[in-house]
Amino acid sequence: MMYDVIVVGGGPTGLSSSISLLSNDLDVLILEEHKEVGIPRHCTGVVSESLIKLVGYPAEASIINRINKAKFKSPSGYTFELSFEKYTNFILDRILFERNLLREFEKKGGNILYNKKVKKIEILNDKVAVKFDGNTLYTKFVFIASGTHVKLIDGYKPPNSFPSIQYEIEDSVENKNEVELIFTKEAKGFFLWKAPTSDNSYLIGLGRKDIYSKYYLDSFLKKNNIKGKIKAVYSGRIIFDKPLSRPYFKNAVLVGDAAGHSKATTGGGLFYGILGSKIAAEIVSKYLAKELPVNYVELEYMERKHVISYLNNTYTLAKYFYALSDKQYDILIKALSKIQSKISINPDYQDYHHTYIIDFILNPKLAVQFIKSFIS
Ligand SMILES: Cc1cc2nc3c(=O)[nH]c(=O)nc-3n(C[C@H](O)[C@H](O)[C@H](O)COP(=O)(O)OP(=O)(O)OC[C@H]3O[C@@H](n4cnc5c(N)ncnc54)[C@H](O)[C@@H]3O)c2cc1C
Numbered sequence: 391m392m393y394d395v396i397v398v399g400g401g402p403t404g405l406s407s408s409i410s411l412l413s414n415d416l417d418v419l420i421l422e423e424h425k426e427v428g429i430p431r432h433c434t435g436v437v438s439e440s441l442i443k444l445v446g447y448p449a450e451a452s453i454i455n456r457i458n459k460a461k462f463k464s465p466s467g468y469t470f471e472l473s474f475e476k477y478t479n480f481i482l483d484r485i486l487f488e489r490n491l492l493r494e495f496e497k498k499g500g501n502i503l504y505n506k507k508v509k510k511i512e513i514l515n516d517k518v519a520v521k522f523d524g525n526t527l528y529t530k531f532v533f534i535a536s537g538t539h540v541k542l543i544d545g546y547k548p549p550n551s552f553p554s555i556q557y558e559i560e561d562s563v564e565n566k567n568e569v570e571l572i573f574t575k576e577a578k579g580f581f582l583w584k585a586p587t588s589d590n591s592y593l594i595g596l597g598r599k600d601i602y603s604k605y606y607l608d609s610f611l612k613k614n615n616i617k618g619k620i621k622a623v624y625s626g627r628i629i630f631d632k633p634l635s636r637p638y639f640k641n642a643v644l645v646g647d648a649a650g651h652s653k654a655t656t657g658g659g660l661f662y663g664i665l666g667s668k669i670a671a672e673i674v675s676k677y678l679a680k681e682l683p684v685n686y687v688e689l690e691y692m693e694r695k696h697v698i699s700y701l702n703n704t705y706t707l708a709k710y711f712y713a714l715s716d717k718q719y720d721i722l723i724k725a726l727s728k729i730q731s732k733i734s735i736n737p738d739y740q741d742y743h744h745t746y747i748i749d750f751i752l753n754p755k756l757a758v759q760f761i762k763s764f765i766s
Pocket of ligand 1: 398399400401402403404421422423424427428432433434435436437506507508509535536537538540554555556595625626627628645646647648652657658659660661663
């Protein structure tokens with residue numbers, strides 16, 4: 391049997407694209423290397439309202455906490471806070487989220503095979519060969535949703551990424567609705583985050599461009615006398631790169647982390663990864679249904695318009711922001727703290743970080759106050 395589409399990887403973007411492909415009456419098979427979806431977990435699960443709207447029930451039903459405040463801390467302890475009247479971010483139970491997506495995929499008649507680690511994808515004239523464990527399956531089209539760092543197809547260069555580590559700590563939480571972003575030498579080149587998952591547990595993690603994340607997270611806990619019980623340890627790679635400008639081959643498309651669809655400012659990849667995977671699924675479905683070759687110009691245009699252009703801007707912002715020295719973070723956060731009551735940020739901008747800067751520039755009064763706060 392030849393499937394219409396084989397999807398490599400049963401993560402959030404593989405499952406989301408598969409649901410869209412099934413809704414367009416295509417036969418879909420997912421090959422997943424692990425024995426179930428969602429495991430091993432690595433992600434914090436902080437998402438915007440746009441993600442909840444985009445995914446619908448599987449995301450809504452996975453929310454374990456709501457956030458309306460973000461606190462930014464500089465290396466010397468200056469703080470700048472952003473508070474919102476409504477909840478702007480949501481923390482998902484990441485394992486439940488993937489299970490909920492899987493349930494929707496199976497309800498639509500999708501098929502998933504576990505413990506199938508794809509080793510190679512070969513593009514042939516009129517079909518694609520997907521190779522795993524000495525087997526080969528043939529398909530008209532393949533979605534590569536295998537995350538960061540997995541090279542399955544000739545000519546593919548994965549986006550740059552770096553290791554991160556995260557602990558789930560059992561301890562009382564002061565404000566359940568507040569996330570912290572800490573710019574500290576332990577997370578040099580990125581940041582350290584604290585995200586509460588309940589009244590008595592939170593996730594704390596950091597990313598670094600070297601291999602010493604665990605060492606530095608442990609030293610941060612020690613330095614700050616953080617003592618709660620470590621319930622779980624998660625690790626994974628954070629993408630810090632531009633998205634691929636052409637995330638496709640003949641009869642194959644890359645989605646999610648595999649395509650670099652992640653915000654370099656925070657490493658958050660769920661919104662753009664799922665958005666990009668749904669766009670690709672709709673375009674591919676349209677052409678496969680008519681038995682026509684996929685129009686890659688259309689695919690590239692739509693991905694560029696809705697995903698790639700924003701991620702390119704976000705990468706540029708992140709590249710400069712994370713190159714700041716400790717002293718520069720201190721100056722910046724101290725200056726922002728002085729005008730924080732005057733800053734009003736559109737809560738719908740959660741997925742468009744570069745627009746904060748544009749808003750700032752377009753608000754000359756605020757810009758002047760900001761410059762004054764540097765000097766005073
Ligand atoms: C520490 C950390 C914290 C994060 N926090 C957030 C956050 O708060 N918010 C946010 O939006 N994003 C966050 N992210 C990013 C987010 O986790 C990813 O962007 C998202 O998981 C990407 O989904 P994906 O489906 O593309 O890839 P993945 O989630 O990596 O899924 C890939 C799937 O493919 C399978 N697979 C891999 N290779 C093969 C193979 N050869 N054969 C078969 N199956 C294979 C894997 O087992 C997995 O199931 C975080 C990432 C990290 C590392």
